[in-house]
Amino acid sequence: xxxxxxxxxxxxxxxxxxxxxxxxxxxxxxxxxxxxxxxxxxxxxxxxxxxxxxxxxxxxxxxxxxxxxxxxxxxxxxxxxxxxxxxxxxxxxxxxxxxxxxxxxxxxxxxxxxxxxxxxxxxxxxxxxxxxxxxxxxxxxxxxxxxxxxxxxxxxxxxxxxxxxxxxxxxxxxxxxxxxxxxxxxxxxxxxxxxxxxxxxxxxxxxxxxxxxxxxxxxxxxxxxxxxxxxxxxxxxxxxxxxxxxxxx
Amino acid sequence: xxxxxxxxxxxxxxxxxxxxxxxxxxxxxxxxxxxxxxxxxxxxxxxxxxxxxxxxxxxxxxxxxxxxxxxxxxxxxxxxxxxxxxxxxxxxxxxxxxxxxxxxxxxxxxxxxxxxxxxxxxxxxxxxxxxxxxxxxxxxxxxxxxxxxxxxxxxxxxxxxxxxxxxxxxxxxxxxxxxxxxxxxxxxxxxxxxxxxxxxxxxxxxxxxxxxxxxxxxxxxxxxxxxxxxxxxxxxxxxxxxxxxxxxxxxxxxxxxxxxxxxxxxxxxxxxxxxxxxxxxxxxxxxxxxxxxxxxxxxxxxxxxxxxxx
Ligand SMILES: Cc1cc2nc3c(=O)[nH]c(=O)nc-3n(C[C@H](O)[C@H](O)[C@H](O)COP(=O)(O)OP(=O)(O)OC[C@H]3O[C@@H](n4cnc5c(N)ncnc54)[C@H](O)[C@@H]3O)c2cc1C
Ligand SMILES: Nc1ncnc2c1ncn2[C@@H]1O[C@H](COP(=O)(O)O)[C@@H](O)[C@H]1O
Numbered sequence: 057x058x059x060x061x062x063x064x065x066x067x068x069x070x071x072x073x074x075x076x077x078x079x080x081x082x083x084x085x086x087x088x089x090x091x092x093x094x095x096x097x098x099x100x101x102x103x104x105x106x107x108x109x110x111x112x113x114x115x116x117x118x119x120x121x122x123x124x125x126x127x128x129x130x131x132x133x134x135x136x137x138x139x140x141x142x143x144x145x146x147x148x149x150x151x152x153x154x155x156x157x158x159x160x161x162x163x164x165x166x167x168x169x170x171x172x173x174x175x176x177x178x179x180x181x182x183x184x185x186x187x188x189x190x191x192x193x194x195x196x197x198x199x200x201x202x203x204x205x206x207x208x209x210x211x212x213x214x215x216x217x218x219x220x221x222x223x224x225x226x227x228x229x230x231x232x233x234x235x236x237x238x239x240x241x242x243x244x245x246x247x248x249x250x251x252x253x254x255x256x257x258x259x260x261x262x263x264x265x266x267x268x269x270x271x272x273x274x275x276x277x278x279x280x281x282x283x284x285x286x287x288x289x290x291x292x293x294x295x296x297x298x299x300x301x302x303x304x305x
Numbered sequence: 306x307x308x309x310x311x312x313x314x315x316x317x318x319x320x321x322x323x324x325x326x327x328x329x330x331x332x333x334x335x336x337x338x339x340x341x342x343x344x345x346x347x348x349x350x351x352x353x354x355x356x357x358x359x360x361x362x363x364x365x366x367x368x369x370x371x372x373x374x375x376x377x378x379x380x381x382x383x384x385x386x387x388x389x390x391x392x393x394x395x396x397x398x399x400x401x402x403x404x405x406x407x408x409x410x411x412x413x414x415x416x417x418x419x420x421x422x423x424x425x426x427x428x429x430x431x432x433x434x435x436x437x438x439x440x441x442x443x444x445x446x447x448x449x450x451x452x453x454x455x456x457x458x459x460x461x462x463x464x465x466x467x468x469x470x471x472x473x474x475x476x477x478x479x480x481x482x483x484x485x486x487x488x489x490x491x492x493x494x495x496x497x498x499x500x501x502x503x504x505x506x507x508x509x510x511x512x513x514x515x516x517x518x519x520x521x522x523x524x525x526x527x528x529x530x531x532x533x534x535x536x537x538x539x540x541x542x543x544x545x546x547x548x549x550x551x552x553x554x555x556x557x558x559x560x561x562x563x564x565x566x567x568x569x570x571x572x573x574x575x576x577x578x579x580x581x582x583x584x585x586x587x588x589x590x591x592x593x594x595x596x597x598x599x600x601x602x603x604x605x606x607x608x609x610x611x612x613x614x615x
Contacts, residue, residue, distance in 0.1 A: 072569065073433045082437050094551075150405065151414040174551060179432050180417050182405035185375065189409035194376055194482035197402050200544065210485060214544045215398040216498075216553065218489040222374065225481045234534060234551065235544060270414035274427065274440040282576060285597035287588075291610040294582065294600055302580045302597065304559040305502070305526060305615070 057204070057226075058113045059102045060166035061136060062157065063095040065120050065127040066177040079275040091127045094172025096134075097232040100239040101202060102170050103135035110204050113137050117160050119148050125255060132250035133242035139255040140164075142263065150178075152260070152267035154186035159263040161191060166227065168209070173198050173231040184231035194224040200235040306335040309363075311382060311394040311404075312353055316343045316371065319352040321499045322395035324459035327356055329452040330393050331460065332422040336360045338389075339467075342381055342474065344371035350469050357461040365474035372487070376479030379406035384477055386411060389447065390425070396451035396554075397498075404451050413445035420456035434550040434573040454498055455556035455577060490543045492530075497548070500529035502559045505548055505575075508535035509564020509585065509604055516541055518608040519563060525615040531555065531575075533565045549574035564604050567592025584608075 067073055068090040073082045091099075105111040116136040118124040121143065128139035142156050161169060171184040188195035196202070196211025200219065203210045204226075212221045214233045242250070260267050288294045298305045308330045313320040323339075330337045339353040342365040350364040365381055382392065382403075392407060394400035396418040408415035419428040420438070427442045428450065497503060504526065506519045516530070523530045531553070532546040548555055550573035560578035565571060567583070567590055575581070576595055583596035586603050593599040600607060 067433070069570070073436045075437050082433060149414045151408065151412070154409055176550070177433055179434070179550065181401050182408065182415055182417060185402065185405035186409035189379060189406035194374075194479065195402075195406070196482075197375070198398060213398075215487075216545055218487065218543060218545050220372070220487040221485040223483045223485045228481075233544075235538065270443065270445050271416065272442045272444065274442055276432070277438050277440075279431065279435055279438050279576075282581075282595040284594050285581075285599065287593075287599045287601060289600075291600070291607055291614050294598055295611070295614045297598055298559065298580070298582070302559070304580050 057111050057167040058115070058164070059105060059111045060161060060164055060169045061098045061102045061114060061116045061131065062169070062171045063099065063116055063118050063127050063131050064092040064172070064175050065089050065118065065124045066092045066175055069093055069176055075276055075278045079277055081273070081276050089123065091130055092172050092175050094174055094232050096239040097234070097236050098170040098172055099131045099134050099136060100237045101232060104237065105204065106135065115140060115164055115166065117142065117157065119144065119153055119156055121145055128255055129250050130242060132253045133247040134240065138253055141255060141257045142260060143257050144260055144267065146267060148267050149269055149271065150180050150182035150186055151270060152265065153183045154190050155265045156260055156263060156267070157187045158190045159265055161187070168227060169229045171229065171231050173233055184229050188229040193228050195229045196222055196224055197231045198233040199230050200233050202230055202236070306390045307388060308333055308335050308337050308391040308393065309386070309389040310337060310339045311392070311400070312339050312341045312349060313395050313397060313399045314341065314343060314346065314349040316346045317348055319349055320395070321459060321496070322397050322454045324356065324462060325454040325457040326393050326395045326452045327358065327460045328457040329419065329422055330391070331358050333391055333425050335390065338363060340365065340382065340385065342370050342373050342378055344368050352462065354467040354469050355463055355465050357464045359465045359467040362467050362469045363472045364469050365472040367474050367478065369478045370474065372484035374479055374482040374484060375403035375406055376482045377477055378403040379410055380477035380479065381474045382407050383410045385472060386447065391448045391450060393450045393452055396453050400451045404449055408449040411447055411449065413447050413449055414443065415449040415451070416441055416443060417451050418453045419450055420453050434569050435576065436569065453554055455554055490545050494523060495527070495529045497529045497531055497553050497555055500555070500557050502526045502528035503531050503555055503557045504528050504561040504563065505531035505533065505565060506536055506541070506563050507533035507565030508539065510536060510541055513541040518612070521612050522608065522615065525612065533571050562592050563608065565592055566590045567595065
């Protein structure tokens, strides 16, 4: 079985982002960029399925600027076999991402697409569901466990009340949640090997996809700031403050 | 112009998140309709019809919708979308699962997790774990939106008397995806997203057994129990306890963080709480920068004292 994994290049999760002074966006110049953490989990899951003999080939795809090559090379070092970069300087919305991926999926015909549940920059949580809808495929979102058997998959999903398991026919889209696995680190020899793995480039135009944005960001502001309050010395003092000052208990 | 709100429910009662979503719909304006898709869900349709401001309820009741899948829900909504300018659902794992599918089927770009309605085309939403708030304008003919419940005051669950129209969903049931089973966390305590008081534990708790100390205090305060990702990953508590950027968003009157350092991903889920208390033995822990009351102490000493003092 063939698996397509998507990886997005985002501002590293450790960076405290700052809103630009002109409120046009957040500062991304000279900021550390990394693979979206949920995509790392997606790559890891595909690699484990390959190690188990369930998957035979892993193709990894990214949509973004030339630097997204680095993100793809990371995925190759972690065990993906080849990479596809759909190169664009535009900021592509999830609808555009899903349309581009639909063309990639149509070309590659994978049995499963594994994506992150959410990009930690836009916090959209949309692209996987949208790709699944465009393909008319079933989806297993927020996955904490994936079991493949007899042309079907069972996906255990993290939901607000606990866990839910759905059974899907293949092909299907899976989106990862935090508990699906713990991603490995790439070893130095594998990083070297990854440099020689194939990386194909194309553009949204090559795929015939219109990615014109449907929404416009009018401004980006810093959120209301909270300030530190006071330190209390004892539990008795804390309880007294909560009762008489804050009046919340 | 009419707005369709997709109800979240358990086939018995309407979820509190739906009432907040209705509030957002009323801010947009126009006639508000509610779609209830479920099985044996008459009481939910009745409850939706009774909500303040609702003028019509579409009720799709079908045995295959007991645990409706995203595939079926999206198909039902698409089939009934004609005439609506806005389609709204709560930004819970329920709404997030199927709403983007609807966006794709209607060829529109959905807007996730709105925290304010500026006008009928313009909304605010947090990005980058709440470190920035974007004002987004949609140019699509239909707006597909999920609503952050903590940002809107619930509408009254009484006062309305909407007509209920039944909808035949038998042609919209997906064969490709089937509900198999669920394992819901059982609790007598209030739901995290609706609780007035929350006490959360982090990695500092050390073990699942030690969460007993948190539970006892929660019982005294009538509080819900939450956790950081680290506590969930370590297996101390189930996944649905996680508060944060990629877990639950909460905004209670009182949030007590115990043995939680205060990573931005955790703060994203709780920094809109009215009063924040932090208990941590490290006085440099970032959680203290946003806490109204900080207690620098060993939680193993302090929690038993707190239980006694309440
Ligand atoms: C993609 C992504 C998504 C994430 N999503 C979330 C999310 O939704 N929610 C979330 O919470 N995190 C999330 N995280 C994780 C986040 O970055 C932090 O790793 C996590 O919040 C840390 O949890 P913690 O504060 O419990 O653990 P730690 O950071 O290890 O802090 C433990 C704290 O306990 C204190 N402590 C230890 N022992 C005691 C004691 N005896 N008495 C008192 N204090 C003590 C320590 O001083 C320390 O401050 C996410 C991370 C990523 C990469
Ligand atoms: N530009 C992109 N390139 C590759 N994958 C993407 C891109 N945008 C989104 N995705 C995938 O879709 C997931 C969800 O993203 P989002 O819908 O933006 O929250 C991410 O974790 C990625 O796996």
